[in-house]
Amino acid sequence: MKKHTFWCWIIILTFAGIILRWTGIGYEGVDYQNCLSEWYAQLKEVGSLQALTQFKGNYNLPYATALLILTYLPVSPLAGIKMLSIIFDFLSAAVLMTIVRNCSREKSELKGLITYGLVLCSPISIINSAYLAQSDGIYAAFTFLSFWLILKNKPIKGMAAFGCALAMKLQAIFVAPILVLIYFCKKKFSALHFLWIPVTIQVLCIPAILAGCGWDIAIRIYSRLMGEYPYMYYYYPNLWTYFQGMPYYAFGKYAMMFTFGILLLFCILVVKSKRQIDTCDYLEYFCCTAMTCAMFLPCMHERYNYIAEILIISLAVVKPRMRMPAIILNLASLQCYLQSFFWTPYNYVSPYLLAAVNLGVYTYVMITCIRELWKEREDNAENREETDYICGKTHVVDSRNHNNFTGTGA
Amino acid sequence: MLLIAGIIITLLALELRRRVIWFHTDDFVSYFDQHENCIQTPFYYSIVKFLGYITEIPYHGMKWLSVVADIAVAACSIFILGKSGEEMQKFILYTACLLGPVFFIRGSVWAREDAVATAFILIAHWMMKSYGNKKNKKRYIWMAVSVLLTGLGIAFYPFSTLLVILLNIYGEGEKSRVRTYVCIISVAIAICVNIITGQQQGLVCGQSIYAMFRFLSYDPVSGQKYASAVVWLYHLFLLSGYSISLVTVWGAYRKKISIYVPIIMQFAVMICYGTALGWC
Numbered sequence: 001m002k003k004h005t006f007w008c009w010i011i012i013l014t015f016a017g018i019i020l021r022w023t024g025i026g027y028e029g030v031d032y033q034n035c036l037s038e039w040y041a042q043l044k045e046v047g048s049l050q051a052l053t054q055f056k057g058n059y060n061l062p063y064a065t066a067l068l069i070l071t072y073l074p075v076s077p078l079a080g081i082k083m084l085s086i087i088f089d090f091l092s093a094a095v096l097m098t099i100v101r102n103c104s105r106e107k108s109e110l111k112g113l114i115t116y117g118l119v120l121c122s123p124i125s126i127i128n129s130a131y132l133a134q135s136d137g138i139y140a141a142f143t144f145l146s147f148w149l150i151l152k153n154k155p156i157k158g159m160a161a162f163g164c165a166l167a168m169k170l171q172a173i174f175v176a177p178i179l180v181l182i183y184f185c186k187k188k189f190s191a192l193h194f195l196w197i198p199v200t201i202q203v204l205c206i207p208a209i210l211a212g213c214g215w216d217i218a219i220r221i222y223s224r225l226m227g228e229y230p231y232m233y234y235y236y237p238n239l240w241t242y243f244q245g246m247p248y249y250a251f252g253k254y255a256m257m258f259t260f261g262i263l264l265l266f267c268i269l270v271v272k273s274k275r276q277i278d279t280c281d282y283l284e285y286f287c288c289t290a291m292t293c294a295m296f297l298p299c300m301h302e303r304y305n306y307i308a309e310i311l312i313i314s315l316a317v318v319k320p321r322m323r324m325p326a327i328i329l330n331l332a333s334l335q336c337y338l339q340s341f342f343w344t345p346y347n348y349v350s351p352y353l354l355a356a357v358n359l360g361v362y363t364y365v366m367i368t369c370i371r372e373l374w375k376e377r378e379d380n381a382e383n384r385e386e387t388d389y390i391c392g393k394t395h396v397v398d399s400r401n402h403n404n405f406t407g408t409g410a
Numbered sequence: 411m412l413l414i415a416g417i418i419i420t421l422l423a424l425e426l427r428r429r430v431i432w433f434h435t436d437d438f439v440s441y442f443d444q445h446e447n448c449i450q451t452p453f454y455y456s457i458v459k460f461l462g463y464i465t466e467i468p469y470h471g472m473k474w475l476s477v478v479a480d481i482a483v484a485a486c487s488i489f490i491l492g493k494s495g496e497e498m499q500k501f502i503l504y505t506a507c508l509l510g511p512v513f514f515i516r517g518s519v520w521a522r523e524d525a526v527a528t529a530f531i532l533i534a535h536w537m538m539k540s541y542g543n544k545k546n547k548k549r550y551i552w553m554a555v556s557v558l559l560t561g562l563g564i565a566f567y568p569f570s571t572l573l574v575i576l577l578n579i580y581g582e583g584e585k586s587r588v589r590t591y592v593c594i595i596s597v598a599i600a601i602c603v604n605i606i607t608g609q610q611q612g613l614v615c616g617q618s619i620y621a622m623f624r625f626l627s628y629d630p631v632s633g634q635k636y637a638s639a640v641v642w643l644y645h646l647f648l649l650s651g652y653s654i655s656l657v658t659v660w661g662a663y664r665k666k667i668s669i670y671v672p673i674i675m676q677f678a679v680m681i682c683y684g685t686a687l688g689w690c
Contacts, residue, residue: 242681245689250433254426254514261422261509265502268415272498359677367669377498 001109009113014090017120021086021130025079029132029341036081036133039064044071049211060221061208062167062201063135078133085129088141093119095144096314099151103280103318115314123334124309132341136306139169143307146175147286150182151279155189156196163200167218170225171304177263177289182282184271229299235340236300237332237354252298259296263289269370273377280318287311288369295362302336305358309333312365321368325361332357412501420481423508427477427518431470435520435687438469440631447633449625452608452618453565453600454523469521476517479525483656484508486532490539491663503663506672512655512679520687524652527570530563535577538592557592561599565607568622571597573653625649648686651679 028037039057043064046054055064070080093116101112119125129137142165150158162179165172183189201218202209208217230248232240232255240246240255270277270285277285287308294305309330316326332354339348440448444455461471484507492500507513517525534556541552564571574596578589601619608618627635629645636642658672684690 243684243689245687246684247433250430250519253429257422257426258509258511261419261505264415264418265505268412268501269498272411363670363673 001113006109006113010116013113013117013120016117017090017093017126020121020126021082021089024126024131025082027131028078032078032081032133036067037077040067040071040077040081043068044077047071049207052208052211053213058225059135059169060167060205060225061213061217062164062204063138063169065204065207068207081133082130085133085135085137088138089120089125089129091141092125092137092144092310095141095148096310099144099148099279099283100314100317103278103283111317115317118313118317119310122310122313122330124306124330124337127334127337127341128303128306132337134303135168136171136303139165139172140307140310142168143172143175144311147178147282150179150189151282153186153188155193159193159196160200163197164204166197167201167204170222171306174290174293174304174307175286177267177293178282178286181267181270181285181289184267185277232298234299235302235336235351236294236304237336237351237358238295238297238300239355239359240298240300241351241355248298255296255298259293262292262296266292266366266370269373269377273373275373275376283311283315284319284322284369287315288366291362291365295359302333302340305333322365325365328357329361332361412497416501416504419505419508423480423514424477426509426514427473427480430519431473433519434469437631437687438521440633441521442468445633447624447628449621449628449630450523451565451568451621452604452611452613453562454567455611456607457566472521472523472526473518476521476523476525479529480508480513480517482529483513483525483532486529486536487656487660487663490532490536491660499663503659506659507656510655510659510676512651512676512683515680515683516652520683522652523567524570527563527567528573528652528656530559530566531570531573531577534559534563553592557595558599560592560596562603564596564600565603565622568600569625569649570653571600572650573657576657644682647679648682651682655679 035057039055039059042054042056043051045051049068051068052061052064055061057064066084067081070077070084073080075083096119097112097116100115101108104111125137128134142161146158146161146165148158149155149161158179162172162175165175179194183191202215205213205218209215214220230252231244232246232248232251233244243251266285266288275281290308290311291305294300294308312322312326312329316322335349336354441450442458444450457475458468458472461475462468465471465474484504487507488500488504491503513525516522537552537559538556541549560574564574574593578593601622604618604622605615608615608621613621626646629636629641630649636645655672655675658667658675661667662669662672681690
């Protein structure tokens, strides 16, 4: 594709993204009316950095700092809060476009363009930032950036980006499994690089600390947030939709440890497969691990699978078998958004059905991924057996590249 | 690496089960109060009485016994089914048996006896498979111990006879004639054990034997006869849920059935358990 054609399309798609988001800029969702506008008003009333010490919202202080900065700008609170999220939507789309361009050897620019367009014009993304004024786009953009930077062997910047994501919202922790997996698979950076995460969070909390909040303000807020919704099911249609009556105090930890168990199994399988993992594979594993967290952790809101819903779109561009799951997952999430935030009697779909759809998509995505890993593992085992079996001349058949290497062995 | 991961999984499983020791379901009293037409056997109540000497509350004793049994079942699964060179598959099987929701809920949450009986039977099966085939004099001792353990498992939870029959139909190594004798003698031992323990509890012979089959006709909680065929099927599914889940996991491990089958079965059994416990 010619360069000027590529950039023309980027501009067209960017404008399309802006227009689609502009349609919802005036809409006031429940969260804005009940929470965001009050927090904004409270920050504006105090007017100075001191406002951060009195911030009562359930977001971390870097986001509160961003809201405080918005109060100084000559924009309406609604538009300002939404524009903050919308900017990061474009960043998400750009990062995923770059990742997809590096995934595929053929038609990489076209695939990148398609990814940019689909992610930017995704209904989930538009509703989340432009209609509901949520900040999921902000932390998602930082997580994608973190993922990309670490894959490009820039661990410090990558961990700093992850720290930014975590500072914005605790749900960014869903990215931790893939970062740990990359660490064990690539072994291209030290475990000490993970320490950049708390450093970044502390740096972003500096305005709040200067305002008079304690040094441990980030930890205190996370501790409060983690126990805020003690329910197994909290409106996201996952496994716990069917067990809404399960008491959280008894089974919450089981759900977390069960999730940890599945992630541990998955990571071990990836590492033991000794597969040559490329960017496309990492993208798929990222999607799998993020979905695992959303499907099995307790207290999941409707928006908490945002990362996976956006990722699966970009994955669908490079892997044809992900197209149907991407469509189904996004439709199910769209329905969930519509009936949670724009409820009308005629569009109601049972959460049990939505949960069944989500679990079905998740099961399909995981099992197809694991089957590929398993096949790779068995192929590698056969190669090793063949090498061991033939004595004298070492004759290794590389089944992947169909090359024969012959040499004299011991 | 897999050994370390296995230890982590075991510790995780123990911690999860420890956390729910004090949790009790609404119907837990029915499994310990020896109400009229209860489905528990005299041998079960003997064990409960014995557990009362170890833990203050027998309910906790049964839960802790289930914790040990869960680990035994997971370990026996890999010893019986596992082949050398399949370390990764064995690790996955072990994790599935320990962290599977059905296995966790049935024993540690609900304090039911499926895991304990299954552990008895699997240990017996493993003994028979590992030592019963060897051509030496000690072979008969191992076989006798194996048959005794199987009998105790059936005496404790008669529904586990189904598992014994399945293992002996599809088991490997022994001749089919030997397996048939194992089944018959185990059932005979189970009946004798229940008669003996029943007599200690003041029950006549017939009552002790009948207690082993009451699960086929009476609701375990209310002690009433099943009102309809649908209710009967539902309760049988509840009783067999643990065994079916375990067998489907084994089947998927051996690649006899698709991986989707144990996943769907775990989900279906969990829904039934959730309905019975008022969570769904």
